[in-house]
Amino acid sequence: xxxxxxxxxxxxxxxxxxxxxxxVYETRDTTYYLFWYKQPPSGELVFLIRRNSFDxxxxxxxxxxWNFQKSTSSFNFTITASQVVDSAVYFCALxxxxxxxxxxxxxxxxxxxxxxxx
Amino acid sequence: xxxxSQDPRHKITKRGQNVTFRCDPISEHNRLYWYRQTLGQxxxxxxxxxxxxxxxxxxxxxxxFSAERPKGSFSTLEIQRTExxxxxxxxxxxxxxxxxxxxxxxxxxxxxxxxxx
Numbered sequence: 345x346x347x348x349x350x351x352x353x354x355x356x357x358x359x360x361x362x363x364x365x366x367x368v369y370e371t372r373d374t375t376y377y378l379f380w381y382k383q384p385p386s387g388e389l390v391f392l393i394r395r396n397s398f399d400x401x402x403x404x405x406x407x408x409x410w411n412f413q414k415s416t417s418s419f420n421f422t423i424t425a426s427q428v429v430d431s432a433v434y435f436c437a438l439x440x441x442x443x444x445x446x447x448x449x450x451x452x453x454x455x456x457x458x459x460x461x462x
Numbered sequence: 463x464x465x466x467s468q469d470p471r472h473k474i475t476k477r478g479q480n481v482t483f484r485c486d487p488i489s490e491h492n493r494l495y496w497y498r499q500t501l502g503q504x505x506x507x508x509x510x511x512x513x514x515x516x517x518x519x520x521x522x523x524x525x526x527f528s529a530e531r532p533k534g535s536f537s538t539l540e541i542q543r544t545e546x547x548x549x550x551x552x553x554x555x556x557x558x559x560x561x562x563x564x565x566x567x568x569x570x571x572x573x574x575x576x577x578x579x
Binding site: 348377379381386387388389390391394435437444446447448449450451452453454455 | 495497502503504505506507510518551553555557559565566567568569570571572573
């Protein structure tokens with residue numbers, strides 16, 4: 345069975361601080377996919393990133409960066425110079441692969457609520 | 463707007479009543495997923511369709527729940543004889559399978575919040 349653990353329930357930072365959200369996953373699959381989603385107060389889940397299990401390259405997109413380490417089964421998310429608009433619940437998710445090699449149903453963690461204040 | 467849409471956004475019903483939710487996917491997406499999210503939790507998978515075929519159902523989906531996707535376009539999720547434990551946000555997500563069908567990451571609709579009194 346697949347499992348995603350986000351041990352940080354809530355994090356509070358002051359604007360412009362850097363913050364890292366932790367994600368640890370469990371799977372027996374050799375091919376799998378990892379995702380991060382943002383759920384702002386409006387409620388709609390927003391897709392942020394998708395990583396394949398065979399690609400451990402870290403990724404940076406503006407103020408966001410992701411660190412994927414298979415050796416520790418972790419896929420951590422860092423926001424640099426946080427802003428008030430980053431306040432949201434962030435979910436890490438794991439997907440097994442269909443036989444076509446594409447991602448399938450998502451198993452989510454319980455989320456980390458990030459509060460950024462002025 | 464070409465995103466995933468869901469209707470209604472909110473539904474309040476009395477215990478024992480039937481409710482039906484609708485999801486309209488991104489037009490080129492052939493996979494459609496239903497999830498349920500309760501307060502303080504991440505979404506949990508309920509069922510998914512590829513085109514019109516329902517290919518997997520979670521054990522969370524009791525006999526009171528049924529989903530359809532006629533013609534492989536919009537989908538409906540019906541809950542019969544609602545119980546207070548059914549109160550949750552019901553989320554629809556769609557994805558492609560690559561190529562002209564779009565990539566396989568899932569895009570979510572705004573959800574339908576169900577309250578059973």
